[in-house]
Amino acid sequence: MTFVVLGLGSNRSWNNKSSLELLRNSCRLLEPYFSVFVHSSVYSTKPMYVTDQDDFLNMAVAGFVDEKVVTPSSLLDKIHAIEAELGRNRAAEIRNGPRSIDIDIELWGNEKISFEDAKNPMRNLEIPHPRLKERAFVLIPMLEISGEFADFINGDVFADALSKIGTGGVEKKLGKEDFFNGC
Numbered sequence: 001m002t003f004v005v006l007g008l009g010s011n012r013s014w015n016n017k018s019s020l021e022l023l024r025n026s027c028r029l030l031e032p033y034f035s036v037f038v039h040s041s042v043y044s045t046k047p048m049y050v051t052d053q054d055d056f057l058n059m060a061v062a063g064f065v066d067e068k069v070v071t072p073s074s075l076l077d078k079i080h081a082i083e084a085e086l087g088r089n090r091a092a093e094i095r096n097g098p099r100s101i102d103i104d105i106e107l108w109g110n111e112k113i114s115f116e117d118a119k120n121p122m123r124n125l126e127i128p129h130p131r132l133k134e135r136a137f138v139l140i141p142m143l144e145i146s147g148e149f150a151d152f153i154n155g156d157v158f159a160d161a162l163s164k165i166g167t168g169g170v171e172k173k174l175g176k177e178d179f180f181n182g183c
Contacts, residue, residue: 001067002109003063003109004075004093004108006079007129007141010056010097011056011059022086022153023042023059024179025086026103033065035061040059040170040176041175042176042179043171044058048107050095050096050167051095058137060106060141060145072108072113081102082101084103086101088102104138106127106128106142108128111127134165136162136167136168136170137170139161145176172176
């Protein structure tokens with residue numbers, strides 16, 4: 001079994017579904033690929049890089065996958081299919097701009113994965129995510145669930161990274177215990 005952390009974000013409704021509903025749907029679609037699956041609270045976050053857009057809702061999910069069944073490339077394919085199913089059109093969007101759903105693989109066990117071959121279908125996959133330690137909107141929810149996976153998430157390392165960058169205005173919007181209530 002391999003321990004995996006994903007970061008999820010949304011700042012645009014799609015098909016009459018709010019960003020929160022899109023996050024819930026993403027979790028429901030992702031959960032079957034994990035033998036253990038937990039999610040963080042949902043956080044409101046100011047956009048980075050392209051700041052002239054609505055705030056994002058962000059969260060982290062983590063758990064274990066059977067690497068005989070789910071590989072980094074197969075999970076990336078599943079993530080892209082889920083994003084497309086929930087209204088993301090990568091070809092029509094502005095990089096780092098508004099999107100209905102964004103799912104990033106943040107950690108894959110202790111592995112370092114980088115595909116630099118432009119012809120490789122996973123050419124955009126780099127794990128750990130290259131900007132993980134500069135993104136409070138990933139670090140804060142990941143640290144929230146780190147206690148449940150203390151043997152797999154080195155909370156000290158990520159807490160140190162967060163202390164260097166600050167919280168960046170990330171605010172809890174909805175507690176993890178309330179995430180699926182009222183659905």
